[in-house]
Every structure is written in structure tokens, then in C-alpha cells.
Amino acid sequence: MNEMHFGNRIRQALNQGLRLNAKQAERLHAARERALARQRPEPVGALAWADNVLGSFGGWGGLSLRLVAPLAALVISVGVLYTWQQNRVIADFAEIDSMLLTDDLPIDAYLDRGFQNWLKTRAAEQ
Amino acid sequence: MLRVLLVVLALCFAAGAGAEPPVDVAPKAPAKPAAKPAAKKPTAKTAVRPTWAELTAEQQQILAPLKGDWENLERERRLKWVGIAKRYPAMKPEEQARVQRRMQAWAKLTPEQRRQARENYKNIAKVPPEKRGDLRQQWADYQSLPPQEREEMVRQEKKRR
Numbered sequence: 001m002n003e004m005h006f007g008n009r010i011r012q013a014l015n016q017g018l019r020l021n022a023k024q025a026e027r028l029h030a031a032r033e034r035a036l037a038r039q040r041p042e043p044v045g046a047l048a049w050a051d052n053v054l055g056s057f058g059g060w061g062g063l064s065l066r067l068v069a070p071l072a073a074l075v076i077s078v079g080v081l082y083t084w085q086q087n088r089v090i091a092d093f094a095e096i097d098s099m100l101l102t103d104d105l106p107i108d109a110y111l112d113r114g115f116q117n118w119l120k121t122r123a124a125e126q
Numbered sequence: 127m128l129r130v131l132l133v134v135l136a137l138c139f140a141a142g143a144g145a146e147p148p149v150d151v152a153p154k155a156p157a158k159p160a161a162k163p164a165a166k167k168p169t170a171k172t173a174v175r176p177t178w179a180e181l182t183a184e185q186q187q188i189l190a191p192l193k194g195d196w197e198n199l200e201r202e203r204r205l206k207w208v209g210i211a212k213r214y215p216a217m218k219p220e221e222q223a224r225v226q227r228r229m230q231a232w233a234k235l236t237p238e239q240r241r242q243a244r245e246n247y248k249n250i251a252k253v254p255p256e257k258r259g260d261l262r263q264q265w266a267d268y269q270s271l272p273p274q275e276r277e278e279m280v281r282q283e284k285k286r287r
Binding site: 086087089090091093094095096097098099100101102103104105106107109110111112113114115116117118119121122123126 | 202205206207208209210212213217221224225228229231232235239240242243244246247248249250253257261262264265268271276277278279280282283284286
């Protein structure tokens with residue numbers, strides 16, 4: 001029995017009139033409430049926008065595409081950003097370390113607190 | 127959805143920019159030497175890359191003084207040294223000689239010492255050259271001071287902190 005046939009049978013039965021007792025009416029009411037609660041709400045806002053864009057790729061059936069694609073994009077972007085950031089920090093260190101290693105002053109001079117203080121004191125005197 | 131993605135990306139970027147550098151992470155508290163000796167020594171299981179064998183022949187030649195320590199270096203520091211090796215060919219011969227001489231000692235310093243040296247370097251570099259004077263001469267002058275005067279300078283500097 002397909003859905004349309006079943007619906008027709010119900011319609012006929014309803015047209016003949018119903019004599020429901022209170023308990024049956026109550027069960028019917030509860031079933032209706034459940035059915036309404038299950039009905040999917042209309043997509044709103046950003047979801048509606050995403051639905052319009054991706055709907056053509058399979059509507060609600062394309063759930064994986066709607067969810068997985070942006071998530072994958074996010075993960076990839078974060079990965080790329082993190083790598084880029086790390087490379088930049090490493091390049092900065094390579095630059096300053098190169099300068100220190102090639103500088104006129106030996107590294108000891110940059111580690112000597114007394115010398116650093118002495119330079120400051122001299123600069124202040126001038 | 128797009129807007130949410132953009133916001134998340136912006137947040138990640140901000141967090142990344144504010145994050146502590148992975149190379150020579152400076153401890154916030156004063157360094158406690160020998161507190162955790164070689165805590166992150168890479169094991170054979172988790173091979174840190176690039177390995178010495180993965181370097182080019184030229185890089186191996188430039189970084190030769192570090193060969194013995196290479197396996198103890200963290201990934202970020204290895205990449206930093208590769209970065210220095212890339213700059214090496216553009217250096218003047220006397221600069222190249224200095225790099226060769228100083229490489230090993232520099233790698234053996236504690237992270238806190240390297241951080242301190244970089245900070246001092248940046249501070250001195252900020253001073254305009256005409257005010258800075260001949261730093262080599264000043265270093266020589268400083269070293270010719272009597273030891274007690276130099277100690278006094280260190281004492282004053284410690285007091286200032």
C-alpha cells in the first residue's frame with residue numbers, strides 16, 4: 001500500500017464521520033503534536049544562505065558537503081596559517097642570529113652585563 | 127557560514143601572532159640552569175627533521191661545526207641553522223670566518239643567554255651609528271678597565287633590574 005493510497009483510505013474513513021472516545025481523541029492529539037514537533041524548521045539566516053548555495057549539490061541530502069567542506073577548509077587554513085607563522089618566526093631568528101654571528105663585536109660582549117651597562121652609562125654622559 | 131569561518135581564521139591569526147616563538151622559548155621566570163637538563167631530547171623513534179643526512183652537501187659543509195650536536199637540536203633550531211646556511215654564501219669572507227668560529231659556542235649557550243644576547247644586540251642596533259661610536263674600540267676599552275670597575279658595572283646593572 002503506497003502513501004497516497006493510504007491517505008485516500010483515511011480520507012474516506014474521515015468523511016464517513018468519526019466517533020472517538022476521549023482516550024482516542026487524546027492519543028490522536030498527542031500524535032499530532034509529535035508530528036508537528038518533528039517537522040523540520042525552516043532554515044534561517046546563514047544556514048538559509050548556505051542552503052541556497054549548496055542546495056543545488058543535493059539539498060538536505062548533501063549534509064556532508066555542507067558540513068565537511070567548510071570544516072576541511074577551516075582545518076587546512078589553520079594549518080597553512082600556523083606553518084606560515086612558524087616559518088616567519090624561524091626566519092626572524094635566522095636573521096638576527098646571522099647578524100650576531102657575523103657582528104664586529106664578539107658574542108661575549110652581548111652577554112656581558114657590565115659592558116652593556118657601561119655603554120649605557122657612556123651614552124648618557126655624552 | 128563564510129563569516130563564521132573568517133572570524134575563526136582571524137582569531138587563529140591573532141592567537142598565532144601572540145604565541146611565543148617556538149625557537150628558543152624564553153622562560154618568563156629567571157632561568158634556572160640545570161633544572162631540566164635536555165628535557166626534550168629527541169629520541170630515535172621521533173626522528174626530528176631535517177636530519178644531518180638530509181642536508182645538502184653545501185649545508186653540511188657550512189654547518190660542520192654543529193655536526194656533533196645536530197641530533198640534539200629541536201626542529202625549529204635546525205630550520206633556523208638551515209636559514210643561516212642559506213645566508214652564508216652572501217656573507218663577506220671575514221664574516222663567514224666569524225660564523226664558523228662562533229657557531230659552536232652560540233649553539234651551546236642556554237636559551238636564556240641567547241635571548242639576552244639578541245635583546246642586547248637589538249638595543250645597541252637601535253642607537254644611531256654616530257652616537258654608538260666604534261663598538262670594537264669600546265669593547266677593548268671596557269676590557270682594559272680594572273676588574274673591580276667592571277664588577278661594579280655588573281653590580282649596578284643587577285641593581286637596576
